[in-house]
Amino acid sequence: MRADWRTVRAFGITLVLALGFVAGWPNRIAKLVAPWPKPLAELALKLPALKESILAPFAPVAGRLGIYSEDWPLFAGTGGRRYRLWLEARGRGGRGFTLLYRAHDPDHRYFAGALEYRRILNIYNPHHDWISDAYPDFTTALARRIFREQRRFQEVRLRLEEVTILSEGRGYAPTGRFAYERLVRRAELER
């Protein structure tokens, strides 16, 4: 009986390791194999479909445990275009926006602890060319909170300024261009 259990466990662990290895085949394979010789690259590009078909029977179990991948592209690319969050609000007069928070701006630190908390930062920090699905709801919920705390504001705006990382560790340079702009009006929320 004991020998049987040992064998089942070893088999189970082997299966987990094998599936983990397959789940670790990189999702961004097209980018990785771009410089490869064409026949080899074409072969590698078949991997994602193969990976999906191998993992499909086990996906429901893994999904229940919140496990979706063994692919870890951590800090794969740095430098180039990065972003800086601006949080602004405007009162009834309709004049210019008041800057409440801006990343690395010691004079504008409204809600800074929360905005720099990693679970919030992940929501609004763009990853190359996309931003998280939670970003629109986040902006609405954040605006709702600001309206509750600051009766004078009628509009809240979140946007991400594109910045260029300077060479040789000299920091970044603002570009003056903004992306992912969201404007939330008090009237819309109270409707």
Next chain:
Amino acid sequence: MIERWVAFWDRREAPHTLSLVRILVGVALFADLVQAAIFDVIPLVWGPPPLGSGYGQAADPAPLVVRVLGASAGTGTLLWALAVVSCALFTLGVFYRITSWVLVFAMVELAGCQPVGDSIDSLFRILMPVLAASGAGAVWSVDAWFRQRRGKPGLESVPAWPRYLLVVQLLWVYVSAGYQRDAKTWGPRGGFAAIGNVLGDPHFARFEPGSFAFLYPFTCVGTLLTMVFELSAPLYLVWLWLELNPGRGGRFGNVVRRARIRWIWLATGVALHSGIALSMKIGLFPFGILALYPAFVRPPELLAALAWARSRLEQRLRWRAA
């Protein structure tokens, strides 16, 4: 061959290493969760739209708790509280077999409510069930204390396979991260600029970007070291094997053992993650990874280190008393 494979996964060892991992992981996760309360963002992160950004609460199918209790900010808060309480009990080793699985459940459900997370969340979701299935609560825990008080013998050994899996997982994270790195910034073509660039990112830099430009050459060395460290991760198993088999590996094996390559590799990892924790505002990631590092240390090594530290401490206290 198969019998040896089966026997390998059936090995047992002293529980101290896994228990240390339990405590460190628990402390790191607890601190991360409590920060959500300190910054008053629990409904903002896990509450359903339009009150929060937890769009998973409105998804179909919704997380189990949401299906039972309904989508609300209160459900998100309740789940967070469940995670905090179970994490505290997990860390202290109170009813470990139960509380560890409750923590696994809470973490999965929290991720269901707010699917946006970073790599450490994914890594913990993979490793927490392994820890829960392990004997990590066997020592340095309230359970062990109660067992002792009732006069029951302590657990001298627990299955070693959970620790082996933690090690394999960490090594794979490094390999996967290493070979996917963009050669433009992580390699010679980009002048090994990657770490210098990260320190200039306004969302992640802990200090004013550009304020350490005079250290730039060191960041280039750090980038190169990071790549060597990550891509050499599979070799850790070779260094370990050579250490465990003193007569093997010929002259090469002797050099590896004498130079303590395994320990140099581990020290590099600790330095790398400490550097990340010091210079970047990315929260749990470096602490969470470092919390898993004791898994690399074999229980006899850990116990020997603890015995050495205890004797040094006693020596100091004796000197002071004298």
